[in-house]
Amino acid sequence: MSKVLMKGNEAVGAAAIKAGCKCFFGYPITPSSEIPEYISRKLPEAGGVFLQAESEIAAINMVYGAGGAGARCMTASSSPGISLKQEGITYAAGAEIPCVIVNMMRGGPGLGSIQPSQADYYQSTRGGGNGDYRTLCYAPSSIQELVDYVMLAFDKADYYRNPVLIAADGMIGQIMEAVEFKEPEPIELPPKDWATTGTGGKRKPNVVNSLYLQAEELQEHNKRLEKKYKIMEENEVRYEAFGLEDAEVVCVAYGTTSRIVKSAIKQAQAKGIKVGMIRPITIWPYPYDVFKEIGPNAKGILGVEMSTGQLLDDIKIGIAGRLPVYFNGTQGGMVPTPGSILADIEKIAGGTK
Amino acid sequence: MTIVYEKSKGLTDTPFHYCPGCTHGVIHKLVAESLVELGVLDDAIGVAPVGCSVLAYNYFNCDMQEAAHGRAPAVATGIKRVHPDKVVFSYQGDGDLASIGTAEIVHAAHRGEKITTIFVNNAIYGMTGGQMAPTTLVGQKTTTSPFGRDENHCGKPIRIAEMLATIDGAKFVERVTVDTPANIRKAKKAIKRAFECQIKGEGFAIVEVLSTCPTNWGFTPLKALEWLRDNMIPYYPIGNFRDFGEGK
Numbered sequence: 199m200s201k202v203l204m205k206g207n208e209a210v211g212a213a214a215i216k217a218g219c220k221c222f223f224g225y226p227i228t229p230s231s232e233i234p235e236y237i238s239r240k241l242p243e244a245g246g247v248f249l250q251a252e253s254e255i256a257a258i259n260m261v262y263g264a265g266g267a268g269a270r271c272m273t274a275s276s277s278p279g280i281s282l283k284q285e286g287i288t289y290a291a292g293a294e295i296p297c298v299i300v301n302m303m304r305g306g307p308g309l310g311s312i313q314p315s316q317a318d319y320y321q322s323t324r325g326g327g328n329g330d331y332r333t334l335c336y337a338p339s340s341i342q343e344l345v346d347y348v349m350l351a352f353d354k355a356d357y358y359r360n361p362v363l364i365a366a367d368g369m370i371g372q373i374m375e376a377v378e379f380k381e382p383e384p385i386e387l388p389p390k391d392w393a394t395t396g397t398g399g400k401r402k403p404n405v406v407n408s409l410y411l412q413a414e415e416l417q418e419h420n421k422r423l424e425k426k427y428k429i430m431e432e433n434e435v436r437y438e439a440f441g442l443e444d445a446e447v448v449c450v451a452y453g454t455t456s457r458i459v460k461s462a463i464k465q466a467q468a469k470g471i472k473v474g475m476i477r478p479i480t481i482w483p484y485p486y487d488v489f490k491e492i493g494p495n496a497k498g499i500l501g502v503e504m505s506t507g508q509l510l511d512d513i514k515i516g517i518a519g520r521l522p523v524y525f526n527g528t529q530g531g532m533v534p535t536p537g538s539i540l541a542d543i544e545k546i547a548g549g550t551k
Numbered sequence: 552m553t554i555v556y557e558k559s560k561g562l563t564d565t566p567f568h569y570c571p572g573c574t575h576g577v578i579h580k581l582v583a584e585s586l587v588e589l590g591v592l593d594d595a596i597g598v599a600p601v602g603c604s605v606l607a608y609n610y611f612n613c614d615m616q617e618a619a620h621g622r623a624p625a626v627a628t629g630i631k632r633v634h635p636d637k638v639v640f641s642y643q644g645d646g647d648l649a650s651i652g653t654a655e656i657v658h659a660a661h662r663g664e665k666i667t668t669i670f671v672n673n674a675i676y677g678m679t680g681g682q683m684a685p686t687t688l689v690g691q692k693t694t695t696s697p698f699g700r701d702e703n704h705c706g707k708p709i710r711i712a713e714m715l716a717t718i719d720g721a722k723f724v725e726r727v728t729v730d731t732p733a734n735i736r737k738a739k740k741a742i743k744r745a746f747e748c749q750i751k752g753e754g755f756a757i758v759e760v761l762s763t764c765p766t767n768w769g770f771t772p773l774k775a776l777e778w779l780r781d782n783m784i785p786y787y788p789i790g791n792f793r794d795f796g797e798g799k
Contacts (some may be wrong), residue, residue, distance in 0.1 A: 208717075220633070221629065221632060221633060223629065228671070247632045247633075249628070249632060249662075251625070251658075252654055252655070252657075252661075253624070255622065255627075256625040256627075256658065257653075257657055259618065259619060259622035259624070259625035259626050259629065260625050260629035260632070260654070261631060262616075262618070262622075262625075262626055263618075263625065263626035263627060263628060263629025263630040263631075263633075264629035264630065264632060264633045265629070266616045266626070266629070266630065267596065267629065267633040267634055268633065269633040271629070271633075283719075285591070285619055285622075286619065286622075289618075289619050293616075293617070306599055348704040355697055394596045394597065394614035394616055394630060395596075395614065395634060395637075396593060396594045396614055396634065396637045397593050397611070397613060397614055398594070399592075399593035400593075402616045403563075403611075403612060403613050403614050403615060404615075405608045405609075405615045405616070405617070406615070406616040406617065407608055407615075407616070407617035408617065409605065409606075409617055429735065435606050447579050462607060486688035487775075498785065526577060528797070
């Protein structure tokens with residue numbers, strides 16, 4: 199199929215429909231409103247249902263109902279709206295309801311700003327809701343990746359019976375790029391024989407639920423979920439990495455920031471500095487193991503993020519104290535410049551050669 | 552041998568956990584019988600709330616989802632939009648529906664969502680140990696209104712049926728009670744009608760059922776029924792507020 203030029207938010211909608219999403223429940227918020235706008239036009243044609251909910255809370259609970267009833271379903275929002283959805287996400291994780299949640303991150307805390315941000319990293323990777331649960335989380339850095347991972351997210355959600363997050367930043371939602379809609383590798387999905395579809399008088403009632411009043415039963419449920427999360431950790435880690443073996447400096451960044459870092463790396467290489475890069479594509483599960491490939495010449499790691507440094511925790515776990523970890527970041531909707539990143543790379547490398 | 556009475560097929564064999572004298576059991580029975588009599592039990596999908604009836608998913612003999620506190624109408628909306636041909640209902644208490652879930656119930660009604668809500672109003676939070684509800688009567692003592700509900704401090708109790716009856720999408724709204732056999736029969740009629748409203752595709756339907764909480768009211772079951780009659784019915788009048796068949 200040929201490429202089409204699409205805005206990130208609209209591409210999310212197109213990818214979801216392509217992936218067989220049958221229900222979208224959402225509430226408008228900048229900078230992700232084009233997602234419900236696009237889907238409200240296109241999903242009915244595809245035989246699906248778009249419904250604008252009265253709140254983000256209602257939207258995610260509609261997703262809970264629809265997902266529990268066996269449909270591929272989705273909601274999307276931006277940071278403050280995603281905070282409101284945390285209740286529904288932990289319930290969906292607890293009741294093992296497959297669903298896809300897209301976050302076009304904007305500045306925070308609170309109402310923050312409407313400009314791009316990556317300050318929901320903790321919320322996305324540590325779980326913003328209550329209890330022991332994990333959500334697979336993709337952090338795309340281009341519209342192509344956004345489309346690919348939205349489509350894949352539906353399969354993974356069904357495969358694992360788990361909510362899957364897309365943590366993109368407002369920049370990814372708002373820019374336009376050429377994309378191609380490729381069918382994801384077909385994977386065998388388990389039948390949704392647990393869903394509430396009406397018994398039809400042919401089977402015992404299905405119950406979709408996250409309540410286990412007996413401590414022993416809840417512990418057993420938690421252990422079963424933990425096992426599932428371990429399988430995700432083993433099989434679902436995705437990243438891009440280059441130049442680690444002989445790097446003097448290794449940069450770590452994801453999403454929009456990773457693209458700026460790549461520009462800075464080119465400039466540093468032109469100055470003769472060897473710079474490697476780790477770009478997590480899944481921010482949970484995290485590519486900790488790839489940090490072992492960093493060679494002996496490395497002097498430090500530079501994390502770059504549109505936040506005050508939330509990604510540093512994972513970098514520190516990955517590098518396990520072997521190297522000093524530095525941070526270059528912007529907040530409030532400001533975007534880092536290649537120049538400032540280059541300056542940090544030079545500093546860590548010990549000056550221009 | 553002639554069977555003169557048996558448990559509804561709409562209920563499972565799981566024994567209720569409800570306190571002695573609590574009328575949840577009667578209301579469960581009426582819902583279950585209605586589903587069976589309308590021939591829709593096998594097509595029914597219910598949504599349980601958070602509160603005393605949190606375990607309703609163990610009792611109704613149909614597919615069930617457990618919702619977060621107050622969110623049952625949103626969950627039911629999600630289910631109904633996926634399965635428009637199924638009969639979807641939420642079963643909610645007054646803390647769940649009239650307090651934390653007011654937005655969800657108002658907007659389900661406002662959209663004319665084709666679901667049926669059974670709203671059990673016992674003027675108190677039962678599950679958490681007898682705290683004040685939005686439906687607690689003025690002067691009523693609870694564990695969080697130990698000197699009696701003061702209307703100047705926290706307002707007068709909210710009348711949900713009257714409020715929802717102002718919304719166009721709500722096509723059937725009735726308040727009933729289950730304090731006497733006669734009223735139980737009337738309640739059953741209303742619950743069946745509320746399901747018919749959905750089956751006929753008319754719109755949103757709700758039955759508010761005045762219910763007792765002997766444990767947290769601190770009364771015997773019989774005294775609790777008396778208290779309901781003497782105190783709740785005067786403030787929460789029984790009757791139909793809207794019926795799709797009567798153009799109300």
